[in-house]
Amino acid sequence: MLTVDFERFPVPGKARVLDLGCGGGRHSFEAFRRGAQVIALDYSADEVGGVNNMFGAMAAERQVPSGARAASVRGDALALPFADGTFDRVIAAEVLEHLPEDGGAMAELARVLRPGGFAAVTVPARFPERVCWALSDDYHNVEGGHVRIYRRDDLIGKLRAHGLELIGQHRAHALHAPYWWLRCLVGVHDDDHPATRLYHRLLVWDMMRRPALTRVAERLLDPVLGKSEVLYLRKPRPPRPDDEFTAAPLTAEPLTAGAGRAGS
Template sequence: MLTVDFDRLGVQPGERLLDMGAGAGRHAFEAYRRGADVIALDQDTDELGKVREWFAAMKDAGEVPAGAEADVKEGDALALPFGDGEFDRIIAAEVLEHIPADIQAIAELVRVLRPGGTLAVSVPRWFPEIVNWKLSEEYHNNPGGHIRIYTEEELRDKVVKAGLVFDGKDYAHGLHSPYWWIKCAVGVRNDDHPLAKAYHKLLVWEIMKNPKALQLAGKVLDPLIGKSMVLYFHKPDAS
Protein backbone atom coordinates (compact mmCIF):
# COMPACT_ATOMS: atom_id res chain seq x y z
CA MET A 1 0.00 0.00 0.00
CA LEU A 2 1.49 3.28 -1.16
CA THR A 3 1.76 6.43 0.91
CA VAL A 4 3.17 8.73 -1.78
CA ASP A 5 1.16 9.87 -4.82
CA PHE A 6 3.45 9.06 -7.76
CA ASP A 7 1.52 11.27 -10.17
CA ARG A 8 1.90 14.22 -7.81
CA LEU A 9 5.60 13.46 -7.42
CA GLY A 10 5.85 13.47 -11.21
CA VAL A 11 7.61 10.15 -11.80
CA GLN A 12 8.30 9.47 -15.50
CA PRO A 13 9.89 6.51 -17.32
CA GLY A 14 13.65 6.75 -17.54
CA GLU A 15 14.02 9.10 -14.60
CA ARG A 16 16.37 8.27 -11.77
CA LEU A 17 14.56 7.77 -8.45
CA LEU A 18 15.91 7.26 -4.94
CA ASP A 19 13.80 5.52 -2.31
CA MET A 20 15.65 6.55 0.84
CA GLY A 21 14.89 4.21 3.72
CA ALA A 22 13.20 1.81 1.34
CA GLY A 23 12.43 -0.86 3.93
CA ALA A 24 10.51 -3.70 2.28
CA GLY A 25 10.47 -1.77 -1.01
CA ARG A 26 6.82 -0.87 -1.63
CA HIS A 27 7.56 2.53 -3.19
CA ALA A 28 10.65 1.28 -5.03
CA PHE A 29 8.56 -1.46 -6.67
CA GLU A 30 5.93 1.02 -7.89
CA ALA A 31 8.60 3.31 -9.32
CA TYR A 32 10.15 0.35 -11.14
CA ARG A 33 6.74 -0.63 -12.55
CA ARG A 34 6.44 2.90 -13.92
CA GLY A 35 9.75 2.60 -15.74
CA ALA A 36 11.98 4.66 -13.47
CA ASP A 37 15.59 3.70 -12.80
CA VAL A 38 15.38 2.97 -9.09
CA ILE A 39 17.83 2.84 -6.22
CA ALA A 40 16.41 1.43 -2.99
CA LEU A 41 18.61 2.57 -0.10
CA ASP A 42 18.47 1.26 3.44
CA GLN A 43 20.71 0.18 6.32
CA ASP A 44 18.99 -3.20 6.71
CA THR A 45 20.91 -5.66 4.55
CA ASP A 46 18.35 -8.42 5.05
CA GLU A 47 15.55 -6.20 3.75
CA LEU A 48 17.68 -5.08 0.83
CA GLY A 49 18.36 -8.69 -0.12
CA LYS A 50 14.62 -9.34 -0.34
CA VAL A 51 14.06 -6.16 -2.33
CA ARG A 52 16.73 -7.19 -4.83
CA GLU A 53 15.03 -10.57 -5.24
CA TRP A 54 11.69 -8.87 -5.90
CA PHE A 55 13.27 -6.56 -8.47
CA ALA A 56 14.57 -9.63 -10.32
CA ALA A 57 11.23 -11.41 -10.06
CA MET A 58 9.38 -8.37 -11.42
CA LYS A 59 11.71 -8.19 -14.39
CA ASP A 60 11.40 -11.92 -15.08
CA ALA A 61 7.61 -11.66 -14.92
CA GLY A 62 7.55 -8.83 -17.45
CA GLU A 63 6.08 -6.36 -14.94
CA VAL A 64 8.46 -3.52 -15.83
CA PRO A 65 9.03 -1.56 -19.04
CA ALA A 66 11.99 -2.46 -21.21
CA GLY A 67 15.10 -0.55 -20.26
CA ALA A 68 14.08 0.22 -16.67
CA GLU A 69 16.72 -0.62 -14.09
CA ALA A 70 16.59 -1.18 -10.34
CA ASP A 71 19.18 -1.90 -7.69
CA VAL A 72 19.69 -1.71 -3.93
CA LYS A 73 22.31 0.18 -1.94
CA GLU A 74 23.26 -0.06 1.69
CA GLY A 75 23.91 3.40 3.07
CA ASP A 76 23.54 6.03 5.76
CA ALA A 77 20.92 8.78 5.46
CA LEU A 78 23.43 11.22 6.95
CA ALA A 79 26.04 10.56 4.25
CA LEU A 80 24.29 9.39 1.09
CA PRO A 81 26.69 7.52 -1.21
CA PHE A 82 25.75 9.55 -4.29
CA GLY A 83 26.95 12.62 -6.10
CA ASP A 84 25.27 16.00 -6.13
CA GLY A 85 22.07 16.18 -8.20
CA GLU A 86 22.01 12.49 -9.15
CA PHE A 87 18.26 11.96 -8.81
CA ASP A 88 15.19 13.35 -10.56
CA ARG A 89 12.79 12.16 -7.87
CA ILE A 90 13.30 11.21 -4.23
CA ILE A 91 10.99 9.49 -1.76
CA ALA A 92 11.64 9.47 1.99
CA ALA A 93 8.62 7.66 3.41
CA GLU A 94 8.28 7.15 7.17
CA VAL A 95 12.01 7.63 7.77
CA LEU A 96 12.80 11.02 9.30
CA GLU A 97 10.91 10.33 12.53
CA HIS A 98 13.54 7.67 13.28
CA ILE A 99 16.62 9.86 12.67
CA PRO A 100 18.04 12.01 15.49
CA ALA A 101 19.95 14.29 13.08
CA ASP A 102 17.00 14.90 10.77
CA ILE A 103 18.28 18.29 9.55
CA GLN A 104 21.47 16.62 8.31
CA ALA A 105 19.43 13.88 6.61
CA ILE A 106 17.25 16.48 4.89
CA ALA A 107 20.35 18.34 3.70
CA GLU A 108 21.62 15.14 2.11
CA LEU A 109 18.31 14.58 0.30
CA VAL A 110 18.46 18.11 -1.06
CA ARG A 111 22.08 17.66 -2.12
CA VAL A 112 21.45 14.57 -4.26
CA LEU A 113 18.27 15.96 -5.87
CA ARG A 114 18.80 17.68 -9.21
CA PRO A 115 17.59 21.23 -9.83
CA GLY A 116 13.97 20.94 -10.97
CA GLY A 117 13.61 17.57 -9.26
CA THR A 118 10.92 16.68 -6.74
CA LEU A 119 10.89 15.22 -3.25
CA ALA A 120 8.10 13.51 -1.29
CA VAL A 121 8.52 13.17 2.46
CA SER A 122 6.03 11.29 4.61
CA VAL A 123 5.97 11.07 8.40
CA PRO A 124 3.35 10.04 10.97
CA ARG A 125 0.75 12.78 11.29
CA TRP A 126 0.75 14.71 14.55
CA PHE A 127 -2.72 13.92 15.93
CA PRO A 128 -2.86 10.15 15.30
CA GLU A 129 0.73 9.85 16.48
CA ILE A 130 0.28 11.79 19.71
CA VAL A 131 -2.66 9.51 20.59
CA ASN A 132 -0.40 6.49 20.13
CA TRP A 133 2.31 8.01 22.34
CA LYS A 134 -0.23 8.82 25.07
CA LEU A 135 -1.66 5.30 25.01
CA SER A 136 1.61 3.36 24.91
CA GLU A 137 5.24 3.91 25.90
CA GLU A 138 6.14 0.69 24.11
CA TYR A 139 4.87 2.03 20.77
CA HIS A 140 7.76 4.45 20.39
CA ASN A 141 10.21 3.87 23.23
CA ASN A 142 12.40 1.17 21.72
CA PRO A 143 15.64 1.05 19.73
CA GLY A 144 15.07 2.40 16.25
CA GLY A 145 11.59 3.66 17.14
CA HIS A 146 10.00 7.04 16.61
CA ILE A 147 11.92 9.77 18.40
CA ARG A 148 9.81 12.80 17.46
CA ILE A 149 6.33 13.82 16.34
CA TYR A 150 6.32 16.35 13.53
CA THR A 151 3.85 19.11 13.00
CA GLU A 152 3.35 20.10 9.38
CA GLU A 153 4.92 23.47 10.10
CA GLU A 154 8.09 21.99 11.59
CA LEU A 155 8.75 19.56 8.77
CA ARG A 156 7.91 22.04 6.04
CA ASP A 157 10.17 24.66 7.64
CA LYS A 158 13.12 22.29 7.91
CA VAL A 159 12.91 21.25 4.26
CA VAL A 160 12.36 24.77 2.95
CA LYS A 161 15.32 26.06 4.95
CA ALA A 162 17.42 23.34 3.31
CA GLY A 163 16.66 24.88 -0.09
CA LEU A 164 13.46 23.37 -1.49
CA VAL A 165 10.11 24.90 -2.41
CA PHE A 166 6.94 23.57 -0.78
CA ASP A 167 4.35 22.36 -3.33
CA GLY A 168 1.59 20.91 -1.19
CA LYS A 169 0.51 18.21 1.19
CA ASP A 170 -1.69 15.15 1.44
CA TYR A 171 -2.76 12.58 4.02
CA ALA A 172 -2.93 8.80 3.75
CA HIS A 173 -4.02 5.66 5.59
CA GLY A 174 -6.99 7.01 7.51
CA LEU A 175 -8.20 3.46 8.14
CA HIS A 176 -4.91 2.61 9.83
CA SER A 177 -5.03 5.13 12.67
CA PRO A 178 -7.81 3.38 14.62
CA TYR A 179 -5.94 0.09 14.30
CA TRP A 180 -2.87 1.54 15.99
CA TRP A 181 -4.96 3.22 18.66
CA ILE A 182 -6.43 -0.20 19.43
CA LYS A 183 -2.99 -1.81 19.44
CA CYS A 184 -1.58 0.82 21.76
CA ALA A 185 -4.56 0.48 24.10
CA VAL A 186 -4.49 -3.33 24.37
CA GLY A 187 -0.72 -3.82 24.03
CA VAL A 188 1.41 -3.27 20.95
CA ARG A 189 2.48 -6.92 20.89
CA ASN A 190 -0.93 -8.31 21.78
CA ASP A 191 -1.83 -9.52 18.29
CA ASP A 192 -4.34 -12.04 19.66
CA HIS A 193 -6.68 -9.48 21.19
CA PRO A 194 -10.10 -10.01 19.49
CA LEU A 195 -10.56 -6.35 18.55
CA ALA A 196 -7.04 -6.04 17.16
CA LYS A 197 -7.44 -9.27 15.18
CA ALA A 198 -10.77 -8.17 13.74
CA TYR A 199 -9.46 -4.78 12.66
CA HIS A 200 -6.35 -6.36 11.19
CA LYS A 201 -8.57 -8.52 8.96
CA LEU A 202 -10.23 -5.34 7.73
CA LEU A 203 -6.87 -3.84 6.80
CA VAL A 204 -5.78 -7.01 5.01
CA TRP A 205 -9.03 -6.86 3.04
CA GLU A 206 -8.26 -3.25 2.14
CA ILE A 207 -4.71 -4.06 1.02
CA MET A 208 -5.55 -7.23 -0.90
CA LYS A 209 -8.92 -6.37 -2.45
CA ASN A 210 -9.27 -2.59 -2.11
CA PRO A 211 -13.09 -2.74 -2.17
CA LYS A 212 -15.02 0.37 -3.13
CA ALA A 213 -16.56 0.67 0.33
CA LEU A 214 -13.13 0.97 1.93
CA GLN A 215 -11.92 3.28 -0.84
CA LEU A 216 -14.77 5.63 0.03
CA ALA A 217 -14.07 5.27 3.74
CA GLY A 218 -10.45 6.16 3.09
CA LYS A 219 -11.37 9.30 1.15
CA VAL A 220 -13.44 10.45 4.12
CA LEU A 221 -10.98 9.45 6.84
CA ASP A 222 -7.66 10.41 5.21
CA PRO A 223 -8.12 14.18 5.62
CA LEU A 224 -9.46 13.72 9.16
CA ILE A 225 -7.26 11.07 10.77
CA GLY A 226 -4.87 9.88 8.07
CA LYS A 227 -1.96 8.20 9.86
CA SER A 228 0.60 9.60 7.42
CA MET A 229 1.25 13.17 6.32
CA VAL A 230 2.95 13.60 2.94
CA LEU A 231 4.66 16.83 1.94
CA TYR A 232 5.80 17.55 -1.64
CA PHE A 233 8.67 19.84 -2.64
CA HIS A 234 10.75 20.76 -5.65
CA LYS A 235 14.30 22.03 -6.03
CA PRO A 236 14.53 25.37 -7.84
CA ASP A 237 16.30 25.37 -11.19
CA ALA A 238 19.90 26.51 -11.06
CA SER A 239 19.04 29.60 -13.09
Protein backbone atom coordinates in the same frame (compact mmCIF):
# COMPACT_ATOMS: atom_id res chain seq x y z
CA MET B 1 0.19 -0.04 0.54
CA LEU B 2 1.56 3.17 -0.94
CA THR B 3 1.72 6.39 1.05
CA VAL B 4 3.06 8.51 -1.82
CA ASP B 5 0.39 9.12 -4.46
CA PHE B 6 2.09 8.47 -7.80
CA GLU B 7 -0.65 10.38 -9.61
CA ARG B 8 0.40 13.50 -7.73
CA PHE B 9 4.07 12.53 -7.85
CA PRO B 10 4.58 11.23 -11.40
CA VAL B 11 7.65 9.14 -12.10
CA PRO B 12 8.43 9.12 -15.84
CA GLY B 13 10.06 6.14 -17.48
CA LYS B 14 13.86 6.10 -17.00
CA ALA B 15 13.67 8.75 -14.26
CA ARG B 16 16.45 8.32 -11.70
CA VAL B 17 14.72 7.58 -8.39
CA LEU B 18 16.16 7.25 -4.90
CA ASP B 19 13.97 5.57 -2.28
CA LEU B 20 15.71 6.86 0.86
CA GLY B 21 15.08 4.51 3.78
CA CYS B 22 13.22 2.09 1.54
CA GLY B 23 12.26 -0.41 4.27
CA GLY B 24 10.36 -3.25 2.64
CA GLY B 25 10.54 -1.48 -0.72
CA ARG B 26 6.89 -0.67 -1.49
CA HIS B 27 7.62 2.65 -3.19
CA SER B 28 10.71 1.29 -4.93
CA PHE B 29 8.65 -1.50 -6.48
CA GLU B 30 6.04 0.96 -7.79
CA ALA B 31 8.71 3.20 -9.34
CA PHE B 32 10.33 0.12 -10.92
CA ARG B 33 6.96 -0.94 -12.38
CA ARG B 34 6.75 2.50 -13.98
CA GLY B 35 10.06 2.02 -15.77
CA ALA B 36 12.33 4.10 -13.55
CA GLN B 37 16.01 3.66 -12.74
CA VAL B 38 15.62 2.91 -9.03
CA ILE B 39 18.07 2.87 -6.15
CA ALA B 40 16.53 1.59 -2.90
CA LEU B 41 18.69 2.56 0.08
CA ASP B 42 18.32 1.39 3.66
CA TYR B 43 20.56 1.00 6.69
CA SER B 44 19.26 -2.52 7.35
CA ALA B 45 21.13 -5.23 5.48
CA ASP B 46 18.11 -7.54 5.82
CA GLU B 47 15.79 -5.01 4.18
CA VAL B 48 18.29 -4.40 1.39
CA GLY B 49 18.60 -8.10 0.67
CA GLY B 50 14.84 -8.65 0.61
CA VAL B 51 14.23 -5.70 -1.71
CA ASN B 52 16.97 -6.84 -4.08
CA ASN B 53 15.39 -10.30 -4.24
CA MET B 54 12.01 -8.79 -5.10
CA PHE B 55 13.57 -6.64 -7.84
CA GLY B 56 14.98 -9.80 -9.36
CA ALA B 57 11.65 -11.59 -9.16
CA MET B 58 9.82 -8.66 -10.76
CA ALA B 59 12.28 -8.58 -13.65
CA ALA B 60 12.09 -12.36 -14.09
CA GLU B 61 8.29 -12.20 -14.22
CA ARG B 62 8.45 -9.33 -16.71
CA GLN B 63 6.48 -7.01 -14.44
CA VAL B 64 8.58 -4.00 -15.48
CA PRO B 65 9.05 -2.18 -18.80
CA SER B 66 12.09 -2.75 -20.96
CA GLY B 67 14.88 -0.44 -19.87
CA ALA B 68 13.82 -0.23 -16.20
CA ARG B 69 16.67 -0.86 -13.76
CA ALA B 70 16.70 -1.32 -9.99
CA ALA B 71 19.14 -2.15 -7.22
CA SER B 72 19.18 -1.89 -3.45
CA VAL B 73 22.15 -0.70 -1.42
CA ARG B 74 22.98 -0.39 2.25
CA GLY B 75 23.73 3.18 3.24
CA ASP B 76 23.45 5.95 5.81
CA ALA B 77 20.88 8.71 5.28
CA LEU B 78 23.36 11.18 6.78
CA ALA B 79 26.10 10.38 4.27
CA LEU B 80 24.57 9.28 0.99
CA PRO B 81 27.08 7.68 -1.40
CA PHE B 82 25.94 9.67 -4.43
CA ALA B 83 27.12 12.80 -6.21
CA ASP B 84 25.25 16.09 -6.05
CA GLY B 85 22.17 16.21 -8.27
CA THR B 86 22.17 12.50 -9.11
CA PHE B 87 18.41 11.88 -8.90
CA ASP B 88 15.30 13.21 -10.65
CA ARG B 89 13.06 12.01 -7.81
CA VAL B 90 13.72 11.28 -4.14
CA ILE B 91 11.24 9.52 -1.87
CA ALA B 92 11.64 9.55 1.92
CA ALA B 93 8.59 7.75 3.31
CA GLU B 94 8.24 7.31 7.10
CA VAL B 95 11.98 7.77 7.64
CA LEU B 96 12.73 11.14 9.24
CA GLU B 97 10.85 10.42 12.47
CA HIS B 98 13.39 7.64 13.19
CA LEU B 99 16.50 9.83 12.83
CA PRO B 100 17.93 11.88 15.72
CA GLU B 101 19.75 14.07 13.17
CA ASP B 102 16.86 14.60 10.78
CA GLY B 103 18.34 17.88 9.52
CA GLY B 104 21.39 16.05 8.21
CA ALA B 105 19.17 13.64 6.30
CA MET B 106 17.18 16.53 4.81
CA ALA B 107 20.41 18.19 3.70
CA GLU B 108 21.56 14.99 2.01
CA LEU B 109 18.17 14.49 0.35
CA ALA B 110 18.32 18.00 -1.10
CA ARG B 111 21.95 17.58 -2.16
CA VAL B 112 21.43 14.45 -4.27
CA LEU B 113 18.22 15.77 -5.89
CA ARG B 114 18.92 17.57 -9.15
CA PRO B 115 17.76 21.17 -9.62
CA GLY B 116 14.22 21.02 -11.02
CA GLY B 117 13.69 17.56 -9.48
CA PHE B 118 10.94 16.55 -7.07
CA ALA B 119 10.85 14.93 -3.64
CA ALA B 120 8.11 13.19 -1.67
CA VAL B 121 8.48 13.20 2.11
CA THR B 122 6.08 11.47 4.49
CA VAL B 123 5.99 11.30 8.29
CA PRO B 124 3.38 10.21 10.84
CA ALA B 125 0.73 12.91 11.19
CA ARG B 126 0.73 14.74 14.51
CA PHE B 127 -2.70 13.92 15.99
CA PRO B 128 -2.80 10.15 15.33
CA GLU B 129 0.83 9.88 16.44
CA ARG B 130 0.23 11.74 19.71
CA VAL B 131 -2.61 9.34 20.52
CA CYS B 132 -0.28 6.37 19.95
CA TRP B 133 2.41 7.86 22.20
CA ALA B 134 -0.18 8.58 24.92
CA LEU B 135 -1.56 5.05 24.82
CA SER B 136 1.71 3.12 24.80
CA ASP B 137 5.34 3.78 25.68
CA ASP B 138 6.25 0.58 23.85
CA TYR B 139 4.99 2.11 20.60
CA HIS B 140 7.98 4.43 20.35
CA ASN B 141 10.46 3.50 23.11
CA VAL B 142 12.13 0.75 21.10
CA GLU B 143 15.42 0.54 19.25
CA GLY B 144 15.01 2.32 15.93
CA GLY B 145 11.61 3.69 16.97
CA HIS B 146 10.12 7.12 16.49
CA VAL B 147 12.14 9.84 18.22
CA ARG B 148 9.87 12.83 17.55
CA ILE B 149 6.38 13.93 16.56
CA TYR B 150 6.37 16.54 13.81
CA ARG B 151 4.27 19.62 13.52
CA ARG B 152 3.54 19.95 9.83
CA ASP B 153 4.57 23.60 9.64
CA ASP B 154 7.84 22.87 11.44
CA LEU B 155 8.67 20.06 9.03
CA ILE B 156 7.88 22.25 6.04
CA GLY B 157 10.10 24.98 7.50
CA LYS B 158 13.02 22.58 7.92
CA LEU B 159 12.72 21.34 4.36
CA ARG B 160 12.52 24.90 3.03
CA ALA B 161 15.67 25.75 4.98
CA HIS B 162 17.42 23.10 2.87
CA GLY B 163 16.27 24.71 -0.36
CA LEU B 164 13.11 22.72 -1.14
CA GLU B 165 9.83 24.35 -2.16
CA LEU B 166 6.50 22.89 -1.03
CA ILE B 167 4.18 22.33 -4.00
CA GLY B 168 1.56 19.95 -2.60
CA GLN B 169 0.42 18.08 0.48
CA HIS B 170 -2.24 15.72 1.77
CA ARG B 171 -2.91 13.12 4.47
CA ALA B 172 -3.22 9.37 3.92
CA HIS B 173 -4.34 6.12 5.60
CA ALA B 174 -7.13 7.30 7.89
CA LEU B 175 -8.38 3.72 8.30
CA HIS B 176 -4.99 2.72 9.68
CA ALA B 177 -4.97 5.20 12.57
CA PRO B 178 -7.58 3.32 14.66
CA TYR B 179 -5.73 0.08 13.99
CA TRP B 180 -2.59 1.45 15.63
CA TRP B 181 -4.58 2.95 18.51
CA LEU B 182 -6.08 -0.48 19.08
CA ARG B 183 -2.65 -2.12 19.00
CA CYS B 184 -1.36 0.40 21.52
CA LEU B 185 -4.29 -0.40 23.82
CA VAL B 186 -3.98 -4.19 23.74
CA GLY B 187 -0.18 -4.38 23.47
CA VAL B 188 1.73 -3.08 20.49
CA HIS B 189 3.79 -6.27 20.23
CA ASP B 190 0.81 -8.62 20.54
CA ASP B 191 0.19 -9.81 16.99
CA ASP B 192 -2.30 -12.46 18.07
CA HIS B 193 -4.91 -10.43 19.92
CA PRO B 194 -8.35 -11.17 18.39
CA ALA B 195 -9.29 -7.50 18.06
CA THR B 196 -6.17 -6.47 16.15
CA ARG B 197 -6.25 -9.62 14.02
CA LEU B 198 -9.84 -8.85 13.00
CA TYR B 199 -9.01 -5.22 12.17
CA HIS B 200 -5.95 -6.32 10.22
CA ARG B 201 -8.14 -8.65 8.14
CA LEU B 202 -10.38 -5.68 7.38
CA LEU B 203 -7.41 -3.61 6.22
CA VAL B 204 -6.10 -6.40 4.00
CA TRP B 205 -9.56 -6.90 2.52
CA ASP B 206 -9.79 -3.17 1.85
CA MET B 207 -6.38 -3.05 0.16
CA MET B 208 -7.15 -6.04 -2.03
CA ARG B 209 -10.74 -5.20 -2.98
CA ARG B 210 -10.76 -1.39 -2.67
CA PRO B 211 -14.56 -1.16 -2.32
CA ALA B 212 -16.18 2.19 -3.03
CA LEU B 213 -17.55 2.53 0.52
CA THR B 214 -14.19 2.39 2.27
CA ARG B 215 -12.47 4.44 -0.44
CA VAL B 216 -14.99 7.26 0.04
CA ALA B 217 -14.84 6.95 3.82
CA GLU B 218 -11.05 7.17 3.89
CA ARG B 219 -11.01 10.12 1.53
CA LEU B 220 -13.42 11.98 3.83
CA LEU B 221 -11.54 11.02 7.00
CA ASP B 222 -7.99 11.57 5.75
CA PRO B 223 -7.85 15.33 6.49
CA VAL B 224 -8.56 14.61 10.18
CA LEU B 225 -7.43 11.04 10.90
CA GLY B 226 -4.91 10.37 8.15
CA LYS B 227 -2.01 8.44 9.72
CA SER B 228 0.61 9.94 7.38
CA GLU B 229 1.43 13.51 6.42
CA VAL B 230 2.57 13.59 2.78
CA LEU B 231 4.54 16.51 1.33
CA TYR B 232 5.57 17.05 -2.29
CA LEU B 233 8.51 19.38 -2.88
CA ARG B 234 10.65 20.76 -5.68
CA LYS B 235 14.28 21.78 -5.76
CA PRO B 236 14.36 25.05 -7.72
CA ARG B 237 16.63 25.48 -10.70
CA PRO B 238 19.25 28.20 -10.27
CA PRO B 239 18.45 31.45 -12.09
CA ARG B 240 19.78 31.79 -15.61
CA PRO B 241 22.09 34.76 -16.30
CA ASP B 242 19.44 36.52 -18.38
CA ASP B 243 16.51 35.99 -15.98
CA GLU B 244 16.65 39.55 -14.67
CA PHE B 245 15.89 40.78 -18.20
CA THR B 246 12.73 38.70 -18.74
CA ALA B 247 9.33 38.88 -17.13
CA ALA B 248 8.55 35.22 -17.76
CA PRO B 249 8.97 33.08 -14.61
CA LEU B 250 11.04 29.94 -14.65
CA THR B 251 8.95 26.81 -14.99
CA ALA B 252 9.56 23.31 -13.69
CA GLU B 253 8.41 19.96 -14.95
CA PRO B 254 4.64 19.69 -14.45
CA LEU B 255 3.52 17.97 -11.28
CA THR B 256 0.00 16.89 -12.03
CA ALA B 257 -3.26 16.11 -10.26
CA GLY B 258 -3.64 17.95 -7.01
CA ALA B 259 -0.23 19.52 -6.65
CA GLY B 260 -1.71 22.46 -4.76
CA ARG B 261 -4.22 20.56 -2.61
CA ALA B 262 -3.64 21.06 1.10
CA GLY B 263 -4.38 18.77 3.97
CA SER B 264 -5.74 19.86 7.32
